[in-house]
Every structure is written in structure tokens, then in C-alpha cells.
Amino acid sequence: MNEDTQREALMAALEAVAERVEAEKGHLTDLDSAIGDADHGANLDRGFQAALEGADPEAAPDEFVKGVGMALVSKVGGASGPLYGGSLAHASTAFEGGIDAESSVAFAESYLEKTKDRGGASVGDKTMVDALTPAVHTYKRAIEEDEVAPLTALSRAVDAAERGVEFTTAIRANKGRASYLGWRSVGHPDPGATSTLYMLEELLGVASEYLEGETDAELRVEGEEGDEGEDGEGAK
Amino acid sequence: MKKLINEPGDVVDEMLDGMVMAHPEYVRRLEGTNVLTRADAPVDGKVGIVSGGGSGHEPTHAGYLGAGMLDGAAAGEVFTSPTADQLQGMIDACDGGEGVLCVVKNYEGDVMNFETAIEFAEMEGDTEIDHVVVDDDVAVEDSLYTSGRRGVCGTILVHKVAGAAAARGDDLAEVKRLAEKTVERVATMGTALTSCTTPEKGEPTFDLDDDEIELGIGIHGEPGVERVDVMSADAITDHLTERVLDDLALEEGAEVMTIVNGMGATPLMELYVVNRRLQELLSEREIEVWDGWISDYMTSLDMAGCSITVLELDAEFKELLGAPADTPALTVRE
Numbered sequence: 001m002n003e004d005t006q007r008e009a010l011m012a013a014l015e016a017v018a019e020r021v022e023a024e025k026g027h028l029t030d031l032d033s034a035i036g037d038a039d040h041g042a043n044l045d046r047g048f049q050a051a052l053e054g055a056d057p058e059a060a061p062d063e064f065v066k067g068v069g070m071a072l073v074s075k076v077g078g079a080s081g082p083l084y085g086g087s088l089a090h091a092s093t094a095f096e097g098g099i100d101a102e103s104s105v106a107f108a109e110s111y112l113e114k115t116k117d118r119g120g121a122s123v124g125d126k127t128m129v130d131a132l133t134p135a136v137h138t139y140k141r142a143i144e145e146d147e148v149a150p151l152t153a154l155s156r157a158v159d160a161a162e163r164g165v166e167f168t169t170a171i172r173a174n175k176g177r178a179s180y181l182g183w184r185s186v187g188h189p190d191p192g193a194t195s196t197l198y199m200l201e202e203l204l205g206v207a208s209e210y211l212e213g214e215t216d217a218e219l220r221v222e223g224e225e226g227d228e229g230e231d232g233e234g235a236k
Numbered sequence: 237m238k239k240l241i242n243e244p245g246d247v248v249d250e251m252l253d254g255m256v257m258a259h260p261e262y263v264r265r266l267e268g269t270n271v272l273t274r275a276d277a278p279v280d281g282k283v284g285i286v287s288g289g290g291s292g293h294e295p296t297h298a299g300y301l302g303a304g305m306l307d308g309a310a311a312g313e314v315f316t317s318p319t320a321d322q323l324q325g326m327i328d329a330c331d332g333g334e335g336v337l338c339v340v341k342n343y344e345g346d347v348m349n350f351e352t353a354i355e356f357a358e359m360e361g362d363t364e365i366d367h368v369v370v371d372d373d374v375a376v377e378d379s380l381y382t383s384g385r386r387g388v389c390g391t392i393l394v395h396k397v398a399g400a401a402a403a404r405g406d407d408l409a410e411v412k413r414l415a416e417k418t419v420e421r422v423a424t425m426g427t428a429l430t431s432c433t434t435p436e437k438g439e440p441t442f443d444l445d446d447d448e449i450e451l452g453i454g455i456h457g458e459p460g461v462e463r464v465d466v467m468s469a470d471a472i473t474d475h476l477t478e479r480v481l482d483d484l485a486l487e488e489g490a491e492v493m494t495i496v497n498g499m500g501a502t503p504l505m506e507l508y509v510v511n512r513r514l515q516e517l518l519s520e521r522e523i524e525v526w527d528g529w530i531s532d533y534m535t536s537l538d539m540a541g542c543s544i545t546v547l548e549l550d551a552e553f554k555e556l557l558g559a560p561a562d563t564p565a566l567t568v569r570e
Contacts, residue, residue: 042313077312
């Protein structure tokens with residue numbers, strides 16, 4: 001896609017994610033009240049509404065994503081602000097040269113790395129990392145080794161994130177507020193992993209619209225949708 | 237849900253306005269933020285002491301703004317840490333030239349946002365900034381398998397010690413040393429008789445039957461570490477006190493100060509009943525109580541319940557705890 005289309009797609013992705021977060025606000029807060037402090041949905045919604053208000057449709061892709069990240073940092077609070085917003089702002093530099101398959105992989109890896117670094121969480125701790133890690137690894141592998149189109153790769157990444165959320169239901173929390181419950185946290189899906197999945201699903205939806213009808217080969221050359229997907233986690 | 241609120245999203249903003257109107261001689265609000273500072277901040281030539289966290293814990297934190305305690309208090313949304321940019325604004329506003337100490341409760345959101353704020357503040361200025369993380373909650377083990385012990389009511393004693401040290405002119409390193417020493421020697425454990433109800437959610441955070449209580453709660457309406465059948469005040473006090481004293485490993489003849497803290501919806505009558513038993517237990521163990529505070533110091537909205545805090549004292553602590561403090565929520569006279 002050319003840069004105009006990239007900007008349009010990013011704005012559409014932000015709108016889709018913000019709308020989904022608003023729709024799931026109550027559900028995310030319910031998940032959080034079972035094992036946390038009942039604020040996840042309300043906090044994310046506040047952040048994305050602010051990101052929408054402040055978004056500049058004319059900004060270059062990296063600046064646009066950074067702007068969304070900083071809006072989340074300054075509005076979400078709690079751990080989710082630095083985790084979602086900080087990671088998004090950090091990873092936005094991957095898009096300095098625009099969005100293509102390669103930069104989307106770099107974005108995804110940078111986003112994951114910052115999230116793990118900031119939160120100190122690993123796979124198995126029952127956090128958003130349990131959805132994010134398989135999604136990012138699946139995306140990277142699909143693009144770089146399986147050489148499928150970004151849209152196909154993103155679709156696989158969403159499936160991987162979904163399995164990651166299921167995995168969090170079964171395990172005991174070692175990080176985050178839920179860790180204070182010990183074994184009592186078992187049986188509840190992690191709210192952060194769940195919201196991460198929702199964001200990826202919305203990115204996939206927007207990517208599908210913009211890449212509809214393109215073949216795998218064409219997509220691989222253009223590559224932009226993939227990074228939307230990644231961006232989605234942060235950008236959502 | 238029956239609450240004295242207008243719109244759930246406006247509660248924090250309207251509370252802060254109300255606090256400033258109630259205590260203009262103590263506090264003012266940084267324009268465009270949810271940060272309150274001492275009315276005379278920054279105080280030249282003194283280390284600034286700042287803290288902050290989610291709202292819903294009143295009088296924590298802004299209730300402790302004033303001479304001898306805090307210079308700045310940032311209020312996040314209900315049970316949500318303040319954002320990094322607000323914390324950075326607070327640090328800047330409380331820098332009187334001698335540096336700033338941030339007192340952070342060990343909750344991931346608080347720790348992450350303070351760390352981010354300190355990074356930002358250090359990038360932009362030459363202020364010397366340091367922080368201490370309070371983790372006094374003995375209900376959760378400090379291990380690889382949790383995020384570490386939570387910071388709860390013992391934080392008030394860190395504010396008092398650090399605030400007094402800063403007020404007498406100690407430098408940042410010394411204020412931090414004393415704050416960390418307080419963290420090492422203070423322990424807390426709490427219980428919930430009911431859940432609390434956050435304005436946004438509008439219903440209890442967790443379900444608790446009439447004949448059940450939660451032991452080992454934090455201050456965010458999260459369930460405790462154990463749910464048990466309801467017990468008498470003495471039995472609850474015994475349980476909480478034993479866990480706290482085991483953690484401190486006090487010897488006979490030790491001297492302590494105690495706090496019986498209400499979680500927001502427990503009458504003073506019941507807190508005094510708990511205090512009575514707490515003092516009996518300490519006396520039985522031949523532990524001397526230098527001072528005991530009983531009130532709502534760090535609450536969890538409308539939760540019923542209490543926490544017990546014990547700090548092991550020495551001469552250094554007694555001087556600082558006994559030093560004057562003049563704040564809306566806590567006054568210590570000379």
C-alpha cells in the first residue's frame with residue numbers, strides 16, 4: 001500500500017480497536033474483578049477514547065502509532081498504561097520507513113520485548129505475554145519461514161493468541177495483581193491476555209478489508225497489513 | 237449500588253476539588269492534573285517527599301500532605317495507579333533543590349508508572365530523584381511465584397519517618413536510608429468482612445457470603461489469600477497479629493508502634509475492640525507498645541474490615557515518629 005493507504009488503515013485499526021474495547025469494557029472488567037481489581041475495561045476504554053480524540057490522520061505511520069501509545073500512557077494508568085502504551089510508543093520506530101511485511105515483524109518483536117521487559121513477565125505467568133508471545137512468534141514464522149502473506153500470517157497469529165488466552169485460564173498467576181491469589185487464580189482467563197486477543201482480532205478485521213482480493217504473493221510484496229496486526233496489539 | 241456520586245467518571249476530579257476546598261491552608265491542585273501538593277510546595281532547601289496511587293484509599297494519599305509528611309500526592313483513577321506524566325509533573329513541582337524521594341507501594345502499576353516518571357524527569361532536569369518501594373503485606377509471600385509483597389498501611393509510617401527526616405534537613409540519601417529501614421521493619425495483614433464496590437463497576441468486586449470473610453486482602457478490593465468462616469473479633473485479631481509478629485520475629489522486650497486501620501466501612505467501635513485484643517497479645521508476649529493509632533488511614537472504598545500494622549522501633553524511629561506533623565488526616569504535636 002502507499003503511505004496514504006497505510007495512514008487510512010491505521011486510523012481504521014484504531015477506530016476498530018477502540019470500538020471493540022468500548023463494547024467489551026464491562027466484560028473485561030468482570031474478568032478483572034474475579035482475579036484483579038476490576039478496572040481493566042474502564043481503563044483501556046478511557047485510553048482508547050483519548051487516543052481517538054488525539055489521533056492525527058495526517059501523521060506518518062510511526063508518528064501515528066507513537067501518538068496512540070503516548071495517549072495510552074497518559075490516560076490508562078495502572079500497569080496497562082506503561083505496558084500497552086509504552087510498548088506501542090517504543091515499537092513505533094519500526095515504522096519509520098513505512099509499513100511492510102518486514103517492518104511489521106520488527107514492530108511485533110519490539111512490542112513483545114518491551115512488554116516483557118517492562119512487566120518482568122514470561123510465558124506461563126498468566127499475563128498478556130501468554131497471548132502476545134505465541135502471536136508474535138507465529139506471525140514472524142509465518143512471514144519469514146512459511147512465506148505466507150501478512151494477512152494469512154496475522155490470521156494464524158490470532159489463532160495462536162486465542163490458544164494463549166485459553167492457556168491462561170488453566171494456570172496459576174505468578175505476575176500481576178492476580179498473583180496474590182495464588183491457586184485461587186486458576187480457572188479464570190487473564191484479562192490482559194483477553195484484551196490483547198480482542199485487539200488482534202480487530203486488526204485482522206481491518207487488515208482483511210484492506211487486503212481483500214490480494215493473493216499471498218501480492219501481499220508478501222506489499223506487506224503492510226501484517227504490521228497492522230502487530231500494531232494492533234499496541235495500537236488497539 | 238447506592239453511593240454519593242454524580243457520574244462514576246467524575247468521582248476523582250470532584251473529590252480532589254472538594255479536598256482543596258476543605259483544606260486550602262494545606263493543599264493546592266496542580267492545574268490540569270490530579271496531583272495535589274502542599275500549599276507551599278516546593279519547600280526550598282528540603283528533600284521533597286511524594287507518593288501516589290489509585291483513588292479509593294482516602295485519606296491516603298493527599299490526606300498526608302503538609303509539614304512533616306508529604307509534599308506531593310498523585311491520585312489515579314479508582315484503584316488505578318496515576319499515569320507517568322502526572323507523576324513526573326508532581327516530582328517537578330515538589331523539587332525544592334535538594335532532590336525528591338518517591339514512596340511507592342509495591343503494586344506493578346504504581347512501580348511501573350513511577351519508574352517511567354523518574355526516567356522522564358531525569359531526562360529533562362538535573363533533579364536528584366530516588367524511590368523506595370513499600371512491601372509490608374505479610375499475607376503474600378515474597379517469592380519467585382508472586383509479584384512480591386504488596387505495599388499497604390505500613391506506607392503511612394514510611395511517609396511519617398521520611399517526612400520528618402526531610403523536615404529536619406536530612407539529605408536525600410539519609411532520608412532514603414530511613415525510609416528503607418522503615419520498610420524492613422514494618423509488617424501488615426488485613427481482613428475483609430465485605431467486598432467493596434467501585435463506582436465504575438457498580439457492584440461488589442467479589443462475592444462473599446454473610447458467614448464468610450477474606451483473610452490476607454490488599455487494598456484494591458482484590459480477594460484475599462484465604463476465605464474462611466466468619467470468626468469473632470478476638471479470633472481475627474489473633475490470626476492477623478500472629479502472622480504480623482511471626483514476620484517481624486520480635487523478641488521479648490521489643491518496642492513497637494501499632495496501627496489498627498479501618499478499610500472504610502468499619503466503625504471505630506469495632507476497631508477499638510480489635511485494638512484491645514492486639515494490645516493484650518503484645519502484652520502477653522512482653523512487647524512494649526510505644527504508641528498505637530486507630531482510624532481509617534488507608535481504606536478500600538466501602539469495604540468493611542481492618543488491617544493490623546506493627547513497626548519495630550528504636551531511638552531513631554521514635555524521634556522521627558514523634559516529630560511534629562500537620563496534615564489534614566494526621567497531626568502529631570510536639
